[in-house]
Amino acid sequence: MTAIVLDIEGTTSSTESVHVGLYAYARPRLGPYLEAHREEPAVRAVLAEIGAATTEEAVKALHAWMDGDVKATPLKTLQGRIWAEGFAAGELTSHFFPDVPPALRAWHAAGHRLAVFSSGSVASQRPWFAHSPYGDLSALVGDWFDTVNAGPKREAGSYARIAAALGGPGAPLFLSDVPAELDAAAAAGWRTAGVRRPGEPNATAPFGPHPVIATFEEIDL
Template sequence: MTTIVLDIEGTTSSTESVHVGLYAYARPRLGPYIDAHRDDPDVRAALAEIGADATAEAVKVLHGWMDGDVKATPLKTLQGRIWAEGFAAGELTSHVFPDVPPALRAWHASGHRLAVFSSGSVASQRPWFANTAHGDLSVLVDHWFDTVNAGPKREPASYARIARTLGDPAGLLFLSDVPAELDAAAAAGWRTTGVRRPGEPNAATPFGPHPVITTFEEIDL
């Protein structure tokens, strides 16, 4: 059986739903969240990595990263915590493309394992898949990976690290809309498939040697 590892933005879900919907939700809440959770070890670690103790200074850095779509771990950690609270409060609902839920359910029912590898923190990945308009998809996912427990998504070492948990790289299939991520996975011995979603930022990007699909229905396992 194959283990299918999923990217989120541009692959299972629209980039706009993250960069517009979730970012807009988190942006005004960063400062209040930091002030309310300064005793939390993860928040203290994030502030130390940012290099700012004052909330206003930290928020300025975080907003700059958001504006530049920088995949910085402190930002992803704090955003993930805020989004998790928003999902728990019923204030957020995640987006997935319509072909995703039936494909995930079919793969899971066939005995294939599912995992997620996203730059968004694990704290945000679980509620994202749990709170879709198509029901709770998180119950189908066995493993969750982010830049903290795996590493940067464009480095082969990150995929080698994930393979130590999931098993033989030859049995791992990574789905992503980012060619550089696919290149890194392939360099670690994984199977890869590019996801070209119409209207997404990477819809016209060349995928080089990687097979390309436009919907999950085209994947033959």
């Protein structure tokens, strides 16, 4: 049994489907969502982290983070909540590269343990996998990690925490299109594979010592 940990953007799914589709959906809804839910403890905590006195100030900061692709936890938390509502309402559908769903099903059937580690919040990861054009893929995934419950994706300590949570024999295998994330995982003793998807932002990135694949069909477990 191997624990296989998946990145999302550029690895299982196109970056454009997240940065264009999901970001465009969330952007105009940030203000209304804050107004409607500002008394909820989780939303109050987000507002406190942003340090904004008004909804307008909060939205301005959130939009700036979105424009700069800043992996800020308050932004990821709110986006995840908004996206979850959009998926539940049938207004959003996720994207997966065609080689991914068959591989996930085959790995799951073979007894391998599947997990996700993404900068997007767990609240957004689950519906992304649940509302795919290939059916509900979330049941194949046993563990979900983000920068809140694991830590930054470019720090070895985050992967050490995930490995401890997963347990089991052998080193986990991490699949990602970001070399710095693979470096951090390798520093924690993990196996790694760089995913080079044509047309993606990291399609020409130097993966150094990491094995490189173009599709999940090339993974040798």
